[in-house]
Amino acid sequence: MPTFAPRALATGIGSMPHMDPRAALRVVFDNVPDVPFWPQLPCRDFRENMYVQYSQELPTVQIDEPHEWIGAVTGEDTLAQVESFYARYLADDPNLFAVGEEYAAGLYALQAEPGWLRQAKWVKGQVTGPISMGLKITDQNLRPILYDDTLRDVLVKHIARMAQWHERFLSELGTCLTFVDEPSLALIGASVVALNGDEVIRDLEEVYASLKGLKGTHCCGNTDWSLLLQTSVDVISFDAYSYAENLALFADDVRRFLDRGGALAWGIVPTVEEHLARETTEHLVERLDAAAGLLIKKGIDRDLLYERALITPACGLGPLSVTGAEQALALTRRVSERVREREGLVTDP
Numbered sequence: 101m102p103t104f105a106p107r108a109l110a111t112g113i114g115s116m117p118h119m120d121p122r123a124a125l126r127v128v129f130d131n132v133p134d135v136p137f138w139p140q141l142p143c144r145d146f147r148e149n150m151y152v153q154y155s156q157e158l159p160t161v162q163i164d165e166p167h168e169w170i171g172a173v174t175g176e177d178t179l180a181q182v183e184s185f186y187a188r189y190l191a192d193d194p195n196l197f198a199v200g201e202e203y204a205a206g207l208y209a210l211q212a213e214p215g216w217l218r219q220a221k222w223v224k225g226q227v228t229g230p231i232s233m234g235l236k237i238t239d240q241n242l243r244p245i246l247y248d249d250t251l252r253d254v255l256v257k258h259i260a261r262m263a264q265w266h267e268r269f270l271s272e273l274g275t276c277l278t279f280v281d282e283p284s285l286a287l288i289g290a291s292v293v294a295l296n297g298d299e300v301i302r303d304l305e306e307v308y309a310s311l312k313g314l315k316g317t318h319c320c321g322n323t324d325w326s327l328l329l330q331t332s333v334d335v336i337s338f339d340a341y342s343y344a345e346n347l348a349l350f351a352d353d354v355r356r357f358l359d360r361g362g363a364l365a366w367g368i369v370p371t372v373e374e375h376l377a378r379e380t381t382e383h384l385v386e387r388l389d390a391a392a393g394l395l396i397k398k399g400i401d402r403d404l405l406y407e408r409a410l411i412t413p414a415c416g417l418g419p420l421s422v423t424g425a426e427q428a429l430a431l432t433r434r435v436s437e438r439v440r441e442r443e444g445l446v447t448d449p
Contacts, residue, residue: 103361103408104277104314104334106222107445110411110436111135111365113318113337114226114281115418117425119144121209129216131429135277135410136217137224138270139206142418147203150281150416151236154228154262156200159185159254160245161237172239172251182254189257194265197258207269214273222314223274227263229282229317230256230303235293236284247294256303260310267311279316279337280307283415285328286321297327308332316365320415322346329353329362337365339414341375344391351398358404366391367414369432373424381434385442388435406443411436 110132116139118124124139142148146168155161159181160172188196201208207225210216217223234246234255245251263278270276287293288300308315308331316335317328322343328336329350336357338347347354354364368388370376388411396402413432417425439445 104363105407106135106363106410107407108409108411108436108439108443109134109221110432111224112137112139112429112432113320113367113413113416114279115140115142115150115416116206117141117143117418117420117422121205122213124206125209125213125216127426127429131433133216133219135222135224136210136220137226138204138210140204140226140416140418141206144205145202148205150228151233153199153203154233154259155237156203157185157188157197158258160239160251170237172237172245174239174248174251182250185254185258189261194261194268197261197265198269199262199266211269211273217274220274222277223270224277224279225266225270226279226281226318227259227266227307229280229284230259230307231295231300232282232284233259235287244293252303256306260307263307264310267313271313275313277314277316277335278311279318279335280304280333281318283318283320285317285319285323288324288327297324301327301331304328304331304333318365318415320367325350326353329357334361335363335365335410337410337412338367340366340368340388340391341370341414344394348394348398351395351400354395355400358400358408363408363410364405365410365412367412368435369411369413369428371413371415371417371420371428373420376420376424376427376431379431381431381438384431384435385438388439403443406439406445409439411439 116124128136160174163170235244237245267278288295314334317333318337320339392405413428
């Protein structure tokens with residue numbers, strides 16, 4: 101596979117606050133037409149919550165839509181559910197793990213508008229990562245299913261198959277870039293959770309191995325970046341607005357990651373309304389340059405950093421107002437345009 105060199109093109113993380121999928125897609129294509137993403141719409145339907153979205157037919161998991169609750173209930177039928185799952189998994193048919201339209205209206209709306217993709221060089225999608233999902237979903241004793249060895253294995257394989265289905269779906273529309281979103285990696289090292297680094301890498305690699313194309317991971321918090329940087333992931337997406345200094349602590353790992361063809365998605369546009377209200381394109385470009393400068397000072401090639409860069413918001417835009425989300429994507433576009441013009445960056449067709 102050719103090295104992924106987006107040259108500071110813009111894209112988004114996933115969620116949008118819109119109720120209408122076509123309206124959300126119009127904002128996406130107006131601002132990030134080269135690397136569009138399908139919008140998750142959690143305000144439209146609880147089933148588009150990132151944890152609910154990929155929970156269909158996951159053993160023991162139950163959803164209470166009226167109360168917007170998701171959890172696991174284990175009992176006498178758990179073994180039968182697990183056995184049924186492995187039968188589906190071993191059938192090796194990703195279509196058995198398809199996401200229903202009611203769970204991902206933006207994804208199916210994108211499929212219905214192929215003409216909007218005429219400028220797209222890559223089409224970005226996202227699935228929920230097994231670590232974050234396994235910590236979010238708890239059983240009736242409030243124990244995360246990630247701590248149950250059987251359910252953890254089921255969850256990882258479930259996400260891997262859903263990621264395969266998602267990649268095949270998007271690959272019919274263009275060159276696919278699949279992100280495995282893992283916000284809970286920010287909890288690594290925290291006393292409130294027990295996350296073993298080797299097990300985290302193992303689970304992520306099982307999901308990555310299920311994919312044939314480009315794969316990324318988004319973590320919007322502060323984490324031990326050395327774990328992700330040593331995996332086979334192609335793109336690491338991080339909150340450069342708040343945590344650039346933390347990533348720079350792992351400069352040697354970043355250098356090796358870039359040397360093997362990796363790319364960084366710089367989340368330089370804030371996703372807090374009050375921060376957005378006072379930001380300008382010029383200041384965010386300065387902030388991006390300062391963030392990149394932390395790595396350049398440690399010997400990483402400047403041209404390489406911008407060649408292997410995506411420009412994004414710091415996180416998903418779902419919690420913002422519609423106006424705020426549209427402002428954030430417009431800022432993302434303008435920062436990308438300004439950097440690309442200044443650096444003379446041209447993306448290969």
